Amino acid sequence: MKKLINNPSIVVEEAMLGMARAHPHLLRAYFDPNYIVRADAPRPGKVGVLSGGGSGHEPMHGGFVGAGMLDAACPGRIFTSPTPDQIEAASHAIHGGAGILFIVKNYTGDILNFDIAAELCQASGIDVATLLIHDDVAVQDSLYTAGRRGVGVTVFAEKICGAAAEAGAPLERVAAIGRKVGQQGRSMGMALTSCIVPAVGRPTFVLQEDEMEIGVGIHGEPGRERVALQTADEITDILVATIFDDLPFRRGSRVIAMVNGMGGTPLIELYIIFRRLARLCDDRNITISRNLIGNYVTSLEMAGCSITLLEADDELLHLWDAPVHTAALHW
Amino acid sequence: MKKLINNPSIVVEEAMLGMARAHPHLLRAYFDPNYIVRADAPRPGKVGVLSGGGSGHEPMHGGFVGAGMLDAACPGRIFTSPTPDQIEAASHAIHGGAGILFIVKNYTGDILNFDIAAELCQASGIDVATLLIHDDVAVQDSLYTAGRRGVGVTVFAEKICGAAAEAGAPLERVAAIGRKVGQQGRSMGMALTSCIVPAVGRPTFVLQEDEMEIGVGIHGEPGRERVALQTADEITDILVATIFDDLPFRRGSRVIAMVNGMGGTPLIELYIIFRRLARLCDDRNITISRNLIGNYVTSLEMAGCSITLLEADDELLHLWDAPVHTAALHW
Amino acid sequence: MTSDTTLNIDTAILTDWINRYANQISDNKAYLTELDAEIGDADHGINMQHGFEAVQQRLPGFAGEPLSVFFKNIGMTLLSKVGGASGPLYGTLFLRMGMASAGKSTLTPIEFAEALAVGVEGIRQRGSARPGDKTMVDALTPAVLALHHALEHGATLCAALQAAAAAGEAGMKATISMQAYKGRASYLGPRSIGHQDPGATSAYLLIKSAAETFCPAEQATR
Amino acid sequence: MTSDTTLNIDTAILTDWINRYANQISDNKAYLTELDAEIGDADHGINMQHGFEAVQQRLPGFAGEPLSVFFKNIGMTLLSKVGGASGPLYGTLFLRMGMASAGKSTLTPIEFAEALAVGVEGIRQRGSARPGDKTMVDALTPAVLALHHALEHGATLCAALQAAAAAGEAGMKATISMQAYKGRASYLGPRSIGHQDPGATSAYLLIKSAAETFCPAEQATR
Ligand SMILES: Nc1ncnc2c1ncn2[C@@H]1O[C@H](COP(=O)(O)OP(=O)(O)O)[C@@H](O)[C@H]1O
Ligand SMILES: Nc1ncnc2c1ncn2[C@@H]1O[C@H](COP(=O)(O)OP(=O)(O)O)[C@@H](O)[C@H]1O
Ligand SMILES: [Mg+2]
Ligand SMILES: [Mg+2]
Ligand SMILES: [Mg+2]
Numbered sequence A, B: 001m002k003k004l005i006n007n008p009s010i011v012v013e014e015a016m017l018g019m020a021r022a023h024p025h026l027l028r029a030y031f032d033p034n035y036i037v038r039a040d041a042p043r044p045g046k047v048g049v050l051s052g053g054g055s056g057h058e059p060m061h062g063g064f065v066g067a068g069m070l071d072a073a074c075p076g077r078i079f080t081s082p083t084p085d086q087i088e089a090a091s092h093a094i095h096g097g098a099g100i101l102f103i104v105k106n107y108t109g110d111i112l113n114f115d116i117a118a119e120l121c122q123a124s125g126i127d128v129a130t131l132l133i134h135d136d137v138a139v140q141d142s143l144y145t146a147g148r149r150g151v152g153v154t155v156f157a158e159k160i161c162g163a164a165a166e167a168g169a170p171l172e173r174v175a176a177i178g179r180k181v182g183q184q185g186r187s188m189g190m191a192l193t194s195c196i197v198p199a200v201g202r203p204t205f206v207l208q209e210d211e212m213e214i215g216v217g218i219h220g221e222p223g224r225e226r227v228a229l230q231t232a233d234e235i236t237d238i239l240v241a242t243i244f245d246d247l248p249f250r251r252g253s254r255v256i257a258m259v260n261g262m263g264g265t266p267l268i269e270l271y272i273i274f275r276r277l278a279r280l281c282d283d284r285n286i287t288i289s290r291n292l293i294g295n296y297v298t299s300l301e302m303a304g305c306s307i308t309l310l311e312a313d314d315e316l317l318h319l320w321d322a323p324v325h326t327a328a329l330h331w
Numbered sequence C, D: 001m002t003s004d005t006t007l008n009i010d011t012a013i014l015t016d017w018i019n020r021y022a023n024q025i026s027d028n029k030a031y032l033t034e035l036d037a038e039i040g041d042a043d044h045g046i047n048m049q050h051g052f053e054a055v056q057q058r059l060p061g062f063a064g065e066p067l068s069v070f071f072k073n074i075g076m077t078l079l080s081k082v083g084g085a086s087g088p089l090y091g092t093l094f095l096r097m098g099m100a101s102a103g104k105s106t107l108t109p110i111e112f113a114e115a116l117a118v119g120v121e122g123i124r125q126r127g128s129a130r131p132g133d134k135t136m137v138d139a140l141t142p143a144v145l146a147l148h149h150a151l152e153h154g155a156t157l158c159a160a161l162q163a164a165a166a167a168g169e170a171g172m173k174a175t176i177s178m179q180a181y182k183g184r185a186s187y188l189g190p191r192s193i194g195h196q197d198p199g200a201t202s203a204y205l206l207i208k209s210a211a212e213t214f215c216p217a218e219q220a221t222r
């Protein structure tokens, strides 16, 4: 295992210390329980937007804490959802009297821990709404399963709900806008290599030189299928076809598109993917109105990428364009 | 070789097409010869700021094209400096009558090609000044050698000279500010893994599981020495000690600091490095006034990092804070 | 075999059980993580070890408490230290065992079995997994049934827990051929078949360590 | 041996030379890149192949031109297609050979040797590398000296170029034990010792291909 770390068991805490030192104007970090809040929290009268999940997906979520996006982030250990006490403490730290939206990625661990935290918050008089993100079309959806994973759409939901809350929308409205984002967004990812969980020290799975995994998540879990390595264009075609078919995205619609690196993929490759994605959208008469290209929802040092498309109307584009001041998104 | 590419020989062109599609409001791409210019070029009366070099260092330089930073970027093939005709054509495209500053990293290839381009531009009546960046303290400096490589300080020089040019400074002044940046900035890097040049298909060098290279550049070239893998804190100490000793950075001074990922390093690790860097600066009574943490000057998918420190006075901080609108830096 | 209905299960022996389990988790950390790497995210052993190490550190302070507090303290520690899916699930198990032991400072074997059943029911409610979904429920449900069945038929707690462990082990092994419908492994769809569920494995160890705790040393050979 | 002072070197035979060199670059692309991986950035073979492939494509169009144009076209093509350090250096070599051939449509062997010397001097000026700095100059300088020396002593162009190639090869091999003071390899400091310079290697091939071009087939065995 080759990593720039000191000790696998304190990776998250040391990185949080680094973030706090780097961005004192944006955020503050607290420990035991661990959470990050925006520097000016709590904002009286504003809905708090809180997210969290396992670490290893940086910049998500801590990199999205700041004006116009998240009020708080609760990082768990690497790939392990945070615990209820973290979420409860962060909620108290950001509570401005207008309630809190939990943005939760659909993983059993995240759901259970956020559920318990919501019970605890509600017991102490904080109004909580939960927005569940489950956008990963690689996973078969069904009433009888855990459903789809939450991946790239989380970034879009955090930005857009954050903008709505910043603009003064009440909790129910912020949650409703988030649900719209969830309904209209879809993602799919792939991996060229596995990642290495620091506390494990070995790759979670092993891919040969001529293999790739299609339909991976962001926790080093294996994907939907293992197939022969293909070109960037062919890979883009596979990812996008599954996404297009799922919603389905309509001809003439506008989208916000993300080409996301998994952590170990050079930016130059992501632009090659975006080039193809743009062409595929042209073919369908879909307009890419906004885009993000880079590492936003990563899986440690995994090489690979994911594509996320969100069908966006004027309201969503307006909220997308609203100012945001975080470590990872800034405009 | 596992990469998200279609064909090793058109990686640069396909990525340029992706950039042009992604950022039409910021930049335009031209081909054969290849260059990128900001969307509103030429800006009459403004000094043009142009840089370029081998590709594989993304977002440098194309990601820094836009208002407040570069007017043009000339990408060579992967790790190969651009040719004079690219530079000459880009110069003509951005020339607004006030001359052009070439920001050139100190590599023989870059120097020779930019020199020839400068001769060609001057022959057609364009005033050219060249700013040479050579900040890599891993390299012994001497009159009798090629001197030090240009690495991280390039980003600082491009931002700061870009801001000066945007503010209307004349060519000589923009160049003088750039020289100040060059004099006051130092960098040093290390690698955990090699990178793979697409046209070669194999890692440029091979590091064992327990080895790292200290003092690497950004072209997959071997470093100053190969040593046993150490902790993030120990690595930071090595990099920073060499930098501190070189200038030397004075107690009480203010710096702009960059912890730069080489392309394959997760952000969480860079924050761990920054944490240690901040402590080392505390110990020396050096204030980190601004910072950048992320992938800015990469070496394809190499895992590793570099640290850059720039001693900054009010003028440099003021220019650093000036608005910038590029794909990779935005405030 | 005759039932030892008069046995008083107190925090001392329960502390032995939890200590023994914590040690087994620590010994099996790599194994559990490896199982999780195959169909999950390679952290189950780490999560459990993290939680039970904290429990083990705090256990001495829990020992004097009434059973409701003893179990609740374990549950709350797991809740705040494990994270992931297993933290709230094992946390719920112990929280519910605490509720089921309200007002008591010792349990009879039947009461212990009942408290365990209430705890497992809590896991089923929290996670809404049914038997056959390839989760810890597939080890715990048959174990709890076997425990009750044996005690009702007059077995000693030792013998009943050995039967429960055997049933739990069979349930754990049965997860190998199941397709996952709950938890992270469900994302793999049919690719989840052929791998033993990590949570079912840690759940089997919980019952096994109970059997070892409540059996005299010479009987505790299985 | 007697000097073939009356030999008329025209664009036809120069085209043969450049074509032969381009083929050798293509054949040695991986080798040159491998040498560059050891002390540089693993692209010298790629750079040279890229440039000489373009030259080769355009060569038929250059053939009729006066020598100054012929050489200049080659130089400009290299300048715009190679990039890196080697592009401007080899580009300068041919641009200067063109200047040295101004007004001529053929060269005598001595004139050819002189043009080559002017070209090599151009490389030295552009790159300000001195012999011993571990660059292409270490192969080219002894080659050019040997060429002149042999011609002055009455050797045929073939024999003189064979002597030049031998001197170039020795110069190339001498770079192995040198520490680099110019170019990318200089960043390695003492670690550059023990590796053959890629540019010196491509430079030796340039002289060697000239020898092969100007020697009758049966002599071109070295
Ligand atoms: N809904 C559920 N109900 C019961 N058990 C579950 C459920 N989801 C997951 N599990 C159990 O949790 C185990 C995984 O635990 P762990 O790896 O610690 O958490 P995570 O999946 O969050 O990484 C699975 O092997 C499974 O036995
Ligand atoms: N200043 C110089 N003078 C002469 N030759 C040089 C100089 N610098 C580098 N070279 C030659 O260029 C070769 C490297 O060429 P190449 O790999 O194509 O370019 P780059 O170093 O830019 O990647 C070196 O092996 C060396 O022979
Ligand atoms: Mg987990
Ligand atoms: Mg090069
Ligand atoms: Mg797990």
Ligand SMILES: [Mg+2]
Binding pocket: D036, D040, D041, D042, D043, D044, D084, D184
């Ligand atoms: Mg090279």
